[in-house]
Amino acid sequence: MTSAVNFTAVSRLFGNVRAVDNVTLDIAPGEFFAMLGPSGSGKTTCLRLIAGFEQPSSGNISIFGEHCEGLPPYKRNVNTVFQDYALFPHMTVGENVAYGLMIKGMARAERDAKAATALEMVKLKGYGERRPSQLSGGQRQRVALARALVNEPKVLLLDEPLGALDLKLREQMQEELKHLQKQLGITFVFVTHDQGEALSMADRVAIFNEGRIVQAGTPAEIYEKPRNRFTADFVGSSNVLSPEFSKAHGGPNQWSSLRPEKIRLKRQGEKPDTAQASARGQITSISYQGATIRIVVLANATRLVAALPAADFSAREGDLVTLVWARQSLVAMESG
């Protein structure tokens, strides 16, 4: 099966800076694919390479098997939802949504009908006559989505589309986007720096750092089996343990990752079994986070962060405690 989007050894240089550095990736048709990374990691440039706003300095990009070399954005069957929406201020919402159809030369009645349907799909029925300036951020976001989807693109590109929304609205839009994607079966390529967003929405996630993909996989693979310190730290938080510490505490003789929530305090009189490992140390700080309490424990000169249920927590700073975790929670990484 041809992939929806294929990158083969793609690099994009800006002067001497390798914004995208030898990236190879395959996005399957109908997949919800997230590109996750800090700002400046090359994820947005990758998106712009797919859209056609940038051309690769080397390597090949194809969209549904079609080579994209030299193909301008207006000849690609992909559409973009821009970070700040990029709605046309001199047009009504309806005209914005119908813009792509108008450019294609579709008759007014037909494109108006399609635009109305698209607005209904994003729950903005009856907003067609308004101006973008009269809408809230969340509504503009939906207009941008409708404007892209009405063209029935093969691939929809979303550039941090939820970045400007407040938390509640963002969670709501995450759900709706995911639902829309399932319903339409279009390939979504989603750029974000929010790891929670990427994990909760995407079928597959690629972690970007310094222009390269450091790891790609399903959200569970990324979270449970980080391959390097960058992924372990960037996706959730993690205790990255040296080979020596790992070996001494029931893990492999390799750099390892131990998620804070996999750690618990040893109960009084409890005897850890062979499937478990433990470390004893002093609590150096405690911070209350609502559902959990994060403590930092210094054990054998190694700093361990544990996230514990807040409900039955009673220790104080300075207490000596024993931390317990299942051996299998120590995940071997390729590098530190």
Add this chain to the structure above:
Amino acid sequence: MAQVLGRLSDTFYRKPGLLTFLLMLPPVFWIVVVYVGSLLALLLQSFYALDDFSGVIIREFTFATYGHLLDPANRDIIVRTVLMASSVTLACAIIAFPISYFAARYARGTTKALFYLAVMMPLWSSYLVKIYAWKLILAKEGIITWIAATLHLSWLIDAILSLPSIGGPSLSISYIGTFLVFVYIWLPYMILPIQAALERVPKNLIEASADLGANPGQAFRTVILPLAFPGVIAGSIFTFSLTLGDYIVPQIVGNSRLMIGQAVYTLQGTAGDIPLAAALSVVPMVIMGIYLAVAKRLGAFDAL
């Protein structure tokens, strides 16, 4: 002293309205009394009339002076001036747009600095010097005639000058000459607002239109041009109204037929017909009012 100043700033901090009021007082005085006041005085004058016999101004309310505007001679002056202002504006817009477009979208760094210098520098030299220079350039003995003769193109100049009504004995004594000088001196006033408007068009809107399938020509027509249009209107307000009111350019370069500005100058001076001069100066204001209303109706300010 310091204490007084301190107390003063405390008062201003507590009552920001007071500070605003004090700061606004001089400009408001200027606008309302000096500017609007003289305008109203002008308006008032236009409702008086000149007694044809004695040459004395009759200070009684009448529309008679406005009636005189419709006399064939005055009507010709108005039509001539409006036609001139319109063609100058149109020409300025056509010439300015590509220049502004280049400056806004492509020029960076030194090129941009040079652009600003090239556009602004003519504004630094005296207006009269420029017009007299143009008179020499356009004169029968001037450089244009000389170049045309050298290139064996004198027939072209002759053909242009023999055009009915806009032609004349030489470029400097024809409407063509007046038009060229107007376009030259007002061009910066068209370039700068259009350039500012084009710079304000966000790059991502152009990307969005390309993303939605618009080729560069379509993107220009549907996004860039509509968004830059308020700039064109702003520029045209300058070129149009400056041409409507100017009395020096047509005096120096052009034929002997009057434009509104010259007529006003003559009427309030030698002829002493202040009421008609006032009524004639109201004409450009009314025309500008209509022009702005039409521009608004056409949606020129929608993107503001």
